[in-house]
Amino acid sequence: MLRHTFCHIPGIGFATEKKLWNCGVTDWHKWKDPVPVKVPASTRHDAAIILDQSLTALDRNNPSFFTSRLASSESWRIFSLFRNSTAYLDIETTGLDEAAEITTIALYDGNTVFTYVNGINLDRFVDDIYNYSVIVSYNGKSFDIPFIENYFRISLDHAQIDLRYVLAKLGFKGGLKGCEKMVGMNRGNLAGVDGYFAVLLWREYLRNNDRRVLDTLLAYNIEDTVNLERLAVEAYNRNVQMTPFGADLALTCPPSPPNPYVADNDIIALLKRTSAQNRGW
Structure with a gap:
């Protein structure tokens, strides 16, 4: 396109x-x-x-030339030509204030899932992200990317496809999870888990050093990340169908990779109760 x-x-x-x-x-x-x-x-x-x-x-291979000249809602136009140098990205943090820390990062390049954990290998992300020229995120322009740049004291000059803007122009709403539901995506036992829940998971992991808790957090973080690829393909296809070139340019959506981490049902149930109590539900 x-x-x-x-x-x-x-x-x-x-x-x-x-x-x-x-x-x-x-x-x-x-x-x-x-x-x-x-x-x-x-x-x-x-x-x-x-x-x-x-x-x-x-x-x-300079996609930033185009995204710097296109509206955020039109950044989808670079997707197919730079797909092989694209990283799908999502972070989890301890909160939103200036003192907040990154707890985990999930990165997916269409073939391999990479995870980075605070206190284990988080700094490795800084080297790995420069292997790519495009970052696909949901709300990354406002949150993930500025948070990463401030936390690591780096500058990410990657081209960005922030699906928040691309999908909003197509009529999608409800945040990332709402957009997923609109295309029929199902998170299984991670349905209902959100960013606040991820904060609780990290706190629980620090308290008890329970690997099941960390695996549950990583499973959630990865789900946020790998689902971006399907949404990016969906957004691209819907947009090209509104042009004269849709029949020739439509992309096939690949299957999502298997999640290498398993979310523990008992931990999810326990922390859902804790989350509900803390929020006054």
């Missing part, structure tokens, strides 16, 4: 982009001057330069 994209050029919006497609300007190589639709003079001047830069960015 990215090669059919023109709305990353200043002065070209979605309506103009559709007019270009209708006039036969369906990819970057078909751009011509004079342009067959009305665009600002500055756009006519800059478009050829930006399209040439776009080709260079593709050759150099």
Whole structure:
């Protein structure tokens, strides 16, 4: 889809982009001057330069060139071409305040699940994340990425596909779990477990050093992460179906990988009761 994209050029919006497609300007190589639709003079001047830069960015595996020019809700357009260098990412923390710490991180690259645990191997994440050029998250722009950058004192210059914005434009709502339900995804015994529950799990793990508790937390963190791939494919396919290229560009959604950690039902039941009491339910 990215090669059919023109709305990353200043002065070209979605309506103009559709007019270009209708006039036969369906990819970057078909751009011509004079342009067959009305665009600002500055756009006519800059478009050829930006399209040439776009080709260079593709050759150099530089997706940030495009996401820096696209609206957050349009970042899905880079997905298929940069999928092999994409990391799906989610973090768990001790809270939201400035003193909060990262407890676990789950990273999935479409083939392998990686986990990082505070006090065990958390620092290894910093090296691993730079193996990728795109980060897919849900609300990562507002939470996960700034939290990671502040916590590790690093800067992540990756292109970002924040599904919160992409899915919202498609009419999805209810947070990550709500979006999953809208496409028929089922979390099994992790249904009803949320971020606050993850905080309780970490506290319980620190108190008792019970490996079952940590495994339950990691199972939840991984579920948040691997589900992002299916949602990203779903969002991509729904968007391309609204273009003239949908039949050729639709992606097949791969099966989710097996979760390497097992959530303990007894621990979930116990902490659900604790969570309900703390929240006054």
